Amino acid sequence: MTDDRTETAAGDGPATETAAVETPLAERIEAILLIIDEPIGLVALAAAVGAPVPAVRQTVASLVDDYDGRGAGPRRGFELREVGGGWRLYAREDHDDLIADFVGGQAPARLSQAALETLAVIAYKQPVTRSQVASIRAVNVDSVVRTLLARGLITELFADSETGAINYGTTDALLQHLGINSIDELPPISPLLDDGADGFDEGALR
Amino acid sequence: MTDDRTETAAGDGPATETAAVETPLAERIEAILLIIDEPIGLVALAAAVGAPVPAVRQTVASLVDDYDGRGAGPRRGFELREVGGGWRLYAREDHDDLIADFVGGQAPARLSQAALETLAVIAYKQPVTRSQVASIRAVNVDSVVRTLLARGLITELFADSETGAINYGTTDALLQHLGINSIDELPPISPLLDDGADGFDEGALR
């Protein structure tokens, strides 16, 4: 997954990477770190930013120092921590109470219509991958799936052996909300959906 | 929602807050920014970090500068943007291709021309009913409106007290998708429109 174009555009050769935080390599690493959900290992991170592992290791180390206030700038409200063999940004632990208050002070969450519909699709189609849900819903469902995961309403069941796509299913928490004991107790919806689902979704039946 | 404890612990009185980036207020703001997954408005942010809104506004502005490389430290791989009525961390635009390669996945489905035009009508005319939109577009917009609803770009605002017709408006999510902060940032459209427009919407032309 090395990205030659980026490498060229960035133009940071190994020679300059000792002053890593000032180079675009640090920026590229920060960009990746900002959007990942799970800790990322050095090798994967190096592949993502198209730089050698040693340079990435060094840059990550200098970012850790930088965020901790040992660099040119102030200490940050977040920190870069190595957890389970990977790196990820976390809110700095000093602010845990602040975050707990913030999170706890939010109004009791209600799921959006989009989230509820996505949940319904997963409940009836499980195990189902994100892209399958997206094609049924005809919209991108990434953030909604994240919400449902965070709410513990769905869970990752297994990865598809061929594609590696994660299959999702619903949890006992959903059953409790619905007041049923098993997913089999969901009311049946039209058999048309299962039998003709594909033709139906793409067909001109409207 | 002011949090006295944090305020005390942080110990940054208003007097020191002009050098905001160096104070713990900036750290607290960063901690909150790191954990949110929606833009956060200044007022909510101020409540979350237990500081007055003006101080928070100033600190946010200095963080924007700081991340853009106009502070003490290097430019960051992320940036702080004001979209959809609040502030949120984004990977810096320069690295979008890198991240796209990294996260892979399919590009979100584009909206059809019909959906774009319907969205434009709703954005400028809100609150507006489906039949009013249809009369401007001169075609039926039901399925397009459903798509826009499903994508969370528009929402049902209220039902007309007389006719029961549902009035639609745009959502903050639309603003985020457009990368703007408020509906006021829509480009102006011909002043001609407003002159004749009212006559149309209520007229019996159709």
Place this chain on the structure above:
Amino acid sequence: MAPSPDPTVSPDDASPADASVEASDPGFRVSLSNFDGPFDLLLTLISKHEMDITEVSLSAVTNEFIAYLAALDGDEELDQASEFLVVAATLLDMKVAGLLPQGELVDAEAVALLEARDLLFARLLQYRAFKEVSAWFSRCLQREDRRHARAVRLDEKHRRKTPELAWSLSVDDFAALALLAFAPKEMPHVGLDHLHAPLVSIREQAAIVVTILRGTEAVSFRELVAGVTEPGIVVARFISVLELYRHAALSFEQLEPLGELTLRWAADSWSDETLATLGADYDR
């Protein structure tokens, strides 16, 4: 290139001298006795009162447009076609208003406010303004699609602090939501609803189908819809046939593709109560 029989109709072949100009304007062009140029320009002229709408042959424009469409495909065709429908409908209204100063389509009060034609011009302009600004929407949406905001799941330790989810759906509500979610989304189609087609009840049509079928040995679908002129009723009867088949209430045979569809009543036990829920999937 547009497979147009008449070279004067085919925009890009018409005048090679203009080729460079036309190359930058791939849109629909029209050649009429009193106008030759991009369709957009025609609209502009009409809207500026520089051309009289009553002088424009709408049928000629339509013929040309159909020939033009034949050379397009896919989404482009759909977009162009829908745009043309909008504009043609407006032209038609303008013509009506132009021909009939007190056009019957025009509300008397509206006429009092504005001359009908101005109203229609304004409508056209309004539509075009929204169409133009939709390009801005498209640009912004595409640009922003490429951006990546931080949207990361809360750490487990913070997640436990989040307030309980407010849940108000019963299991039946949830199933109804599932039906809604599985319903096909946007379909490329030309909307007909604005023609105010009367709503057709599948149940009523099913009742008719049941009555006919039970009273006879076998009936073809053609006979079942004989004399029906309303397409919605034909569709509803067909759907009710499918629904009854699902309930094993009838059998059908078709000897060859697209051949005659012969229907036979086949229910062992039939309760008219079944009719009450028939086609519930189509409710909403």
